[in-house]
Amino acid sequence: MTVFIIRRLLQSVVVVAVMTVLVFAGVYAIGNPVEILISQDATEAERAAAIARLGLDKSLPEQYLSFLGNLLKGDLGTSFVFGEPALQLVLDRFPATMELAVCAMLIAILIGVPLGLYAGLRPDSVGGRTIMTGSILGFSLPNFWQGLMLIMLFAVILQWLPAGGRGERGEFLGIESSFFSWDGLSHLILPAINLALFKTSLVIRLTRASVRETINLDYVKFARAKGLKPSRVIGLHVLKNIMIPLVTIIGLEFGSVIAFAVVTETVFAWPGMGKLIIDSIFQLDRPVIVAYLIVIVFLFITINLVVDILYAVLDPRVRLSEQKS
Amino acid sequence: MSLLSIENLNTHFFTKAGVVKSVDGVSFDLDRGEILGIVGESGSGKSVTGFSIMGLVDEPGRIVDGSIRFDGQDLVGMPEPQMRSLRGRRIAMIFQDPMMTLNPVLRVDTQMIEALRAHGSWTDEAARQRCRDVLGQVGIPSPDERLKSYPHQFSGGMRQRVAIAIALLHQPDLIIADEPTTALDVTIQAQILFEVQKLVAENNTAMIWVTHDLAVVAGLADRVAVMYAGRIVEMAGTDEVVDQPLHPYTAGLIGSAPSRNARGSKLTQIRGMAPLPMNLPTGCAFRPRCDHASAACNVAPGPTTPQADHLVRCHHPLLDGRDRGTAA
Numbered sequence: 119m120t121v122f123i124i125r126r127l128l129q130s131v132v133v134v135a136v137m138t139v140l141v142f143a144g145v146y147a148i149g150n151p152v153e154i155l156i157s158q159d160a161t162e163a164e165r166a167a168a169i170a171r172l173g174l175d176k177s178l179p180e181q182y183l184s185f186l187g188n189l190l191k192g193d194l195g196t197s198f199v200f201g202e203p204a205l206q207l208v209l210d211r212f213p214a215t216m217e218l219a220v221c222a223m224l225i226a227i228l229i230g231v232p233l234g235l236y237a238g239l240r241p242d243s244v245g246g247r248t249i250m251t252g253s254i255l256g257f258s259l260p261n262f263w264q265g266l267m268l269i270m271l272f273a274v275i276l277q278w279l280p281a282g283g284r285g286e287r288g289e290f291l292g293i294e295s296s297f298f299s300w301d302g303l304s305h306l307i308l309p310a311i312n313l314a315l316f317k318t319s320l321v322i323r324l325t326r327a328s329v330r331e332t333i334n335l336d337y338v339k340f341a342r343a344k345g346l347k348p349s350r351v352i353g354l355h356v357l358k359n360i361m362i363p364l365v366t367i368i369g370l371e372f373g374s375v376i377a378f379a380v381v382t383e384t385v386f387a388w389p390g391m392g393k394l395i396i397d398s399i400f401q402l403d404r405p406v407i408v409a410y411l412i413v414i415v416f417l418f419i420t421i422n423l424v425v426d427i428l429y430a431v432l433d434p435r436v437r438l439s440e441q442k443s
Numbered sequence: 444m445s446l447l448s449i450e451n452l453n454t455h456f457f458t459k460a461g462v463v464k465s466v467d468g469v470s471f472d473l474d475r476g477e478i479l480g481i482v483g484e485s486g487s488g489k490s491v492t493g494f495s496i497m498g499l500v501d502e503p504g505r506i507v508d509g510s511i512r513f514d515g516q517d518l519v520g521m522p523e524p525q526m527r528s529l530r531g532r533r534i535a536m537i538f539q540d541p542m543m544t545l546n547p548v549l550r551v552d553t554q555m556i557e558a559l560r561a562h563g564s565w566t567d568e569a570a571r572q573r574c575r576d577v578l579g580q581v582g583i584p585s586p587d588e589r590l591k592s593y594p595h596q597f598s599g600g601m602r603q604r605v606a607i608a609i610a611l612l613h614q615p616d617l618i619i620a621d622e623p624t625t626a627l628d629v630t631i632q633a634q635i636l637f638e639v640q641k642l643v644a645e646n647n648t649a650m651i652w653v654t655h656d657l658a659v660v661a662g663l664a665d666r667v668a669v670m671y672a673g674r675i676v677e678m679a680g681t682d683e684v685v686d687q688p689l690h691p692y693t694a695g696l697i698g699s700a701p702s703r704n705a706r707g708s709k710l711t712q713i714r715g716m717a718p719l720p721m722n723l724p725t726g727c728a729f730r731p732r733c734d735h736a737s738a739a740c741n742v743a744p745g746p747t748t749p750q751a752d753h754l755v756r757c758h759h760p761l762l763d764g765r766d767r768g769t770a771a
Contacts, residue, residue, distance in 0.1 A: 334501075336543035343497055343538075344558040344609065345531030354557075358548045433548055434593040 123423065130419040134412055138189075141408050142182050150174070151198050151402035172198055185408075194412065195405030199398070204405035208391060208413050214284055215390035217296050218382070219375040221310035226317035227368065233318075234325025235352070241330065249322060256319025265312040265385035272308060280305050282387035309386040313379055317371050324367055328360035361432050369425035373418045444515070445472040446616055446649050447496070452509035454488075454495045463720045465491040465504070467673035470746075475616065476647040478640075480660030480681065482696070483670035484717050489653045492670070493619040496651070497536055498526040514616065532562040535610035539622040541603035545594035551605055552590040558609050577608040582638055600631035607635070611642060617649045624659060636663055657696055661685050669693045672718060672728035675746075679753035689753060689760040691733050727758070735759040 156168050169175050173184065188195060194205040233253075237246040273281035285305035288298030296302030332338060333356060341355045342348075380392035391410060398406040429436045454466035466488045473479050483489045494500050496511055498518060511518040513534065518526065538544045546554060555574040559565045565573070571590065578586035581604040594602055603623060610618055620639070624632040640663055643650050654660055660667055661681060668678040669690065677690040688694040695713040715732040724730050726741040733740070739758045749760050 336538050336540060337546040339499060340536070340538055340544045340606070340609075341546065341554075342499055343530055343536040345527050345529070345561040346557060347527070347561070350557065350561075354549070355546050359546070362548075434550075435547060435595050 122426075126419065126423050126426075130416060133419070134415050137411055137415055138185070138408055139182070141411055142178065142185070142404070145402060145404045145407060146178050149402055151404065154401050155198055194409040197398075197403055197406050199401050199403045199406075204403075204409035205413075207394065207406055208409045211389060211391040211394050212413065213295065214388060215376055215379055215383070215392065217306060218309055218313060218379055218388060218390060219372060221297075221306055222313035222317060222375055223368065223372050225310060225314035226321050226371070229314075230318045230321025231325050231364070234322040235329055235357075237322065238326040238329025238333065239352070241326075250326070253319040253322045256315045256322075259315075261312065261316065261381050262385055264315055265309070265382055268308050268312055269385070279308050281308075282385075284389055309382050309388050312385070313375060313382045317375065320367065320371065321364070324363060325360060328363055329356060332356050332359050358432065362429065365425055365428045365432065369421050369428075373414075373421045376417055377414045446475045446477075446514060447473040448510075448512040449492075449496075450510045450512070452492065452495060452511060453507045454491050454500055454504060455507050456504040458503055458721075461721050464673050464723075465720065466495060468509075469670075469673075469675055470509075471668055471675065471678060473617070473649050473651065475649055476644070477666070478643065478650045478652060478664045480664030480667040481651060481653045481670060482655065482657050482660055482667060484655060486717060486720055487670040488673040489655075489670050490621050493536065493621050493651060493653050496617075496619060497530060497534060498523075499530075499536075528562065531558055531615075532613045533615050534617045534619065535613070535615040537603075537606050537610050537618065537620045537623040540626050541599050541606055541623075542626070544606045545602055547594055549593075550590075551592055551594065551597075555590070555605075555609055555612065558612050562613060573612065574608075577611050578605070580611065580642060581605075581608045582634070583608070600627055600635065603627060603631075603635060607639065607642075611646075614646055615648060617651070618643070619651045619653070621653045622655070625654070625656070632659070639663075657685070658700065669696070672720070672723055674728070674756060675754070676729070676756045677754065679750075683750070683753050689749065689755040689762070690729075690757050691735050691759070691761060692729050694761055695732075727756075735761075 152165065152169055152172070152174060155172075156165055160168075166175075173181060176184070185195060194203070196202065197204050197207055200207060233249050237249040240246045269281045272279045283305060285296060285301035285303075286299045287294045287296055287302050296306045338351060338355055341351045346355075376391075378392070379388075379390060380396055382388065383390045383392040384396070391413075395407065395410045397403075398410070449472070450470050452466055452469045453464065456463040456465055465486075469488070469492055471479065481489045481492060491500065491504070495506055496513075496518065498521070500506060506519050509519065513529070518529070545551070552571070552574060555577075556565070556567075556570045559570050559573060574590055575586045578589060583589055583601060583604055589597075589605075594605070597605065603626075607623070623639075624635055627635065636659065639650075642648070652660060652664055657667075664681050666678065667681050667684040668675045669684065669692065670676065671692050677684060677688065677693045679689075684693060685697065688697055692713070695711070698711040699713060701710060713732055714734075718724060718728060718731070726743050727733070727736070728743075730736045730740040735757075737759065742758075744756045744758045746754050746756050747760070748754050749762060
């Protein structure tokens with residue numbers, strides 16, 4: 119187990135190294151940030167000074183090496199645009215995105231799994247068919263349009279919830295979060311639902327398919343033949359088995375929700391990382407892009423690690439120490 | 444009074460392609476402690492008969508007619524909670540594939556104790572003791588450790604023993620065994636047959652042993668019922684069925700099994716293929732494959748008893764040793 123975790127961490131270091139090279143070369147190829155950062159009528163001397171200040175006068179390999187040196191000291195560089203430490207910028211926005219992602223995934227799981235179970239157990243019922251038809255809307259309607267419609271209905275017409283922005287944060291056990299204040303929650307609900315719609319549909323369909331597959335297996339019939347209550351047959355024998363594919367998908371989706379919540383964050387003016395990364399890409403703010411991607415890579419690796427550990431908990435046939443990957 | 448009395452059982456499956464009469468008018472009685480072998484090919488309705496007794500026929504299947512009287516109560520139309528209290532406690536079932544019967548993600552003790560607790564409250568210690576005892580009975584060494592194992596840590600034969608142990612937990616009156624030795628090695632098969640026979644005799648448990656292998660049943664069952672296309676075509680004491688089959692189909696089954704006495708000679712086959720359940724021939728379903736078929740066979744034969752306690756559904760039963768063993 120320990121070996122497994124150490125191996126995973128080493129892998130993540132390699133991934134980060136490869137990723138930084140790619141991003142460095144990529145951003146360098148796109149264009150020169152100086153053109154964007156310095157006003158058109160700057161003198162040649164001012165221009166040279168700015169280039170030197172940003173460290174852009176050196177060759178690309180030199181820039182990369184100095185970046186690596188700073189990285190080992192925990193310094194990811196300073197934003198070209200904001201003049202603040204890049205990592206700090208990203209981490210400041212991190213809680214907002216995390217709140218949104220956690221809330222969206224909770225909605226997806228708490229609504230998706232029960233509905234999927236129902237549709238899987240009663241595939242021919244009116245309810246089951248309605249759920250399946252509804253889920254098609256969930257992932258076929260464009261995300262931004264869903265967001266706009268949510269705003270229109272709940273913020274403009276009904277005026278139940280605010281249209282955008284992040285509300286006040288409450289404090290609980292020293293942690294500051296939107297979860298702990300009513301205003302914060304009311305701002306969180308609409309973007310979280312918007313982000314959750316697609317995921318909910320996915321979870322519903324996956325749960326349904328897994329249930330349909332599992333319910334006909336001999337061990338489920340055998341469990342019934344033992345005289346167990348349906349609640350135990352479904353709640354333990356079926357559910358524990360379908361958790362294995364579900365955990366995989368939920369893990370992957372959780373990562374992608376954090377990394378790619380850009381559309382929802384834009385529609386709802388949510389001050390998260392997604393908005394920051396888009397702005398940074400437009401302004402070729404390389405330190406911020408790199409810092410953001412490093413954070414995301416570590417996040418993905420952590421999520422995958424948790425998923426693998428959950429596998430071992432759920433499925434006794436999986437033994438982590440023997441796994442190659 | 445018989446422990447189990449099935450009268451004109453009809454279990455049909457209502458599929459989109461049409462109605463499949465998997466079980467079509469099956470009747471038999473079973474006494475306490477008696478072992479009945481049900482023999483037939485795949486799709487002959489033998490497993491569905493077992494599931495009908497358990498009340499575990501799933502959609503689109505349904506028992507459309509008949510009665511299953513178990514210890515005086517009719518199981519057909521019995522409310523589900525009542526049926527559930529019989530399942531596992533008084534009627535238990537063993538399945539065909541031991542690799543699939545136990546839930547792969549739950550420990551053996553979890554799966555055994557839940558079976559006990561489905562029918563009454565058990566303290567942890569009492570439940571464990573009961574599980575250990577039964578695992579010991581079915582020949583599992585060091586049951587204490589084995590209880591904490593997961594199914595994948597057992598071999599196929601051991602898993603089937605665990606499944607049998609689960610069936611025995613409540614000392615049921617009736618065990619329905621759906622080809623439980625088919626997936627096992629011959630040596631393991633023999634061991635398990637021997638032990639099951641012993642355990643059933645000790646507890647005076649009645650048993651229905653469903654199989655496609657007449658040889659397995661020959662050494663185990665008191666009586667044999669041969670099923671073809673949803674009907675019992677022949678039923679009698681095991682010796683009578685094996686030694687003096689009356690139905691051409693039974694004779695064909697026996698004739699198509701290799702034996703030491705006929706070494707080197709060609710095995711006889713039953714002509715043609717088992718009919719599709721959706722599209723059964725009218726009259727006697729075996730008619731197109733039978734050498735004795737005549738115009739009379741266009742009308743389905745009713746059950747007759749040309750010899751005492753020997754039921755057969757055939758217009759031309761093989762009396763007087765005619766063509767026995769080489770029919771078809």
